[in-house]
Each structure stands twice: as structure tokens, then as C-alpha cells.
Amino acid sequence: MIKEVNAEEYRAEDMSGLVLVDFYSSTCGPCKMMAFVLRDVDQQLGDKVKILKVNFDENKELVAEKGVSGYPTLVLFKDGEEVKRLGGLQQKPVVIKMIEENL
Secondary structure, eight states, X not given: OEEEEOHHHHHHSOOOSEEEEEEEOTTOHHHHHHHHHHHHHHHHHTXXXXXXXXXXXXXXXXXXXXXXXXXXXXXXXXXXXXXXXXXXXXXXXXXXXXXHTTO
């Protein structure tokens, strides 16, 4: 399941296991395309990874805290620790591989 969260909800989220965070903007074309990729990833690996979406424009403090400088940015966490970061529009096989390498 893909869940959209704000900064407060993000901080309260259980970060155990694998968590993929999509930092996006609602006005960004590549971000909109990334949403389709993440939907497919969720259908394929949703039982192995939790996907969170954070709106870049509405959560500037969290974005700065995580060192995100552009969008879309995907950050993969394993048990709360960042293990991989990808910037820009990514294709489904790249995202799948990133997740599977960290299972």
C-alpha cells in the first residue's frame, strides 16, 4: 500500500523493515510518472516494502532534514537507516532491483 504522509505522520511511522520514501511535487511531470512506477512496484513487492509519499512543497523542514535537494527523489530505508537514494524519474526494473538487493 502506498501511503501519503506529512512530516508529523512520517516521524510517527514505523520504519522497521524496508521503507521506500518518494519525495515528490504535485506540479512535477516526472513525479507524476513516478507515481505510476511506484504503483506497479507496490503491486509486485507491496508485501516486502512499505511505500511512503512526502510532498516536497508542503514538508520543507523534513525535506531539508533528509537532505533532499530535488524531486522526484526515492530514498530506501532499512530498519530506519538510509541504504540507497535515487534522484529523478526511475524505471520500474531499477526500483525493483534496489529493493530486492536490500531484502
